[in-house]
Amino acid sequence: MEYDVKDLGLAEQGKLRMEWAGQSMPVLKNIGERFKKEKPLSGMRIAACLHVTTETANLMRVLKDGGAEAYLCASNPLSTQDDVAAALVKEYGIPTFAIKGEDNASYYRHIMSCLDAKPHITMDDGADLLVTLHSEKKELIKDVIGGTEETTTGVIRLKAMAAKGVLSYPVIAVNDALTKHMFDNRYGTGQSTIDGIIRATNRLLAGSNFVVCGYGWCGKGLASRAHGMGANVIVIEVDPLRALEAMMDGFRVMPLAEAAPIGDFFCTVTGDIHVIRYEHFEVMKSGAIVCNSGHFNVEIDLDALYAKATARRMIRDFVEEITLPSGAHVNILAEGRLVNLASAEGHPSSVMDMSFANQALSAEYLVQNYKSLAKNVFKVPDPIDQEIARLKLASMGADIDVLTPEQVKYLSSFDMGT
Incomplete structure (x- = not known):
């Protein structure tokens, strides 16, 4: 074999x-x-x-x-x-x-x-x-x-x-x-991404500004779990319906250009390319933590970041510290790959x-x-x-009801009004 x-x-x-x-x-x-x-x-x-x-x-x-x-x-x-x-x-x-x-x-x-x-x-x-x-x-x-x-x-x-x-x-x-997707993407990604971030950094989420890029099922789960850990969640979206849903769920919604200077943690879960770019890195707080929980590592434009970096070092397992020309530094987790699987267990x-x-x-x-x-x-x-x-x-030890014949008939009819 x-x-x-x-x-x-x-x-x-x-x-x-x-x-x-x-x-x-x-x-x-x-x-x-x-x-x-x-x-x-x-x-x-x-x-x-x-x-x-x-x-x-x-x-x-x-x-x-x-x-x-x-x-x-x-x-x-x-x-x-x-x-x-x-x-x-x-x-x-x-x-x-x-x-x-x-x-x-x-x-x-x-x-x-x-x-x-x-x-x-x-x-x-x-x-x-x-x-x-x-x-x-x-x-x-x-x-x-x-x-x-x-x-x-x-x-x-x-x-x-x-x-x-x-x-x-x-x-x-x-x-x-x-x-x-209603369970794996929401509850699985939500919990395991937080797990990966904490294992990699050992940083406190409570009181931080946690930026979630994307509010699909994975983003919803991540935002919910970050909020549960006491973080102030900011959602980045391009879809007005999802952005509205995030607002209704109690989160702040804004463009990434506005969130970049105030965020402490950033995580992409969009499925798209170059969501976080150098224009965002250069205005981030020194010490900002950036990671990805979308499938591919293309969501963060690391090539542009590395091209501008004045220094790079692995400061701990799965954490690379990148020094910018300004002297500030940002921390990239797990090479921009799936943080929940790279630094945790999925x-x-x-x-x-x-x-x-x-x-x-x-x-x-x-x-x-x-x-x-x-x-x-x-x-x-x-x-x-x-x-x-x-x-x-x-x-899980749960059971549900079964429709009665009368209910089945009602749901398939059109002539039973008020």
Whole structure:
């Protein structure tokens, strides 16, 4: 078996951490037990480009239990948990290609290693696997029946490909499932981003000005959690509806040019490029802390910052101090990459339980329905979304009411007025 991980000697530690995460993933466990019996993925080779974490590892085990040959590489150079990668290889026989801190050349080499497996299904977190397949391994596309995508950023890329007619197979936008983005993006990103910032800096949030760039589901979660820690939250938006929502939620809204001189913490969660630029850096307070929790590190224009810097030094793990010509300095966390995964452990396993349940069931859906699907981006079917919500509620000891026949009739009629 081919693989590329840091140290197989870390496998026992990784196995224990996988077990710990698995205890909070009852929905995925439930699906895994059915997969073991039914083997719905038999004969399928699945190449996954996801964050190599304890939660992802449990997904990979479920895919293998479902009969698939599963291959895994990292979707971010800094998000890999090396002990987990080792455990997947040594304890579970899953070919894994990921090392925390790998350079870009290694990152894409690992993607190519997964593609060398000649997959039938691709699983992405940011669409790098699919885009690489379409650009450098086109000869393998004929064997691919479909794919899935985990993130907002990836879905944006895939929809652009579909609009231009260059997407070569159907992809299910797992990110757009209600049981994914309403919970993973909001509660997962919200908590894990704060966790990453605190682990990296050990700075107090209470009383600070915390600037959140973007008020989508991730931004909403981050703003809420920063507020809960006592920060004064400022929201930056370009969408008037989202800006209005942020105002109604009790946050200040202003252009970044106004927030830059007063902010203590800045975090981008937009999915767009160069949100924080040098014009903002040069007016920030000395000591300002800047990070990103969007998928790619392009949200912060680091090249422009580095070009103007008079000095750079790593002042502590995951914190780079950049000195500006004025003598002031700003602190960049985790090289501008996902701070929640680079300097912490990513989303809590209980919320990833639903996200990865969507991945597993979407893979099963592709196997069953790919012949009838066009080369486009599709939402997760509503019955899958509903079933995951039902299973999650049951695992939490909650139950809900059922409509009476009278209520069903009323909701489907038009002649019952006042």
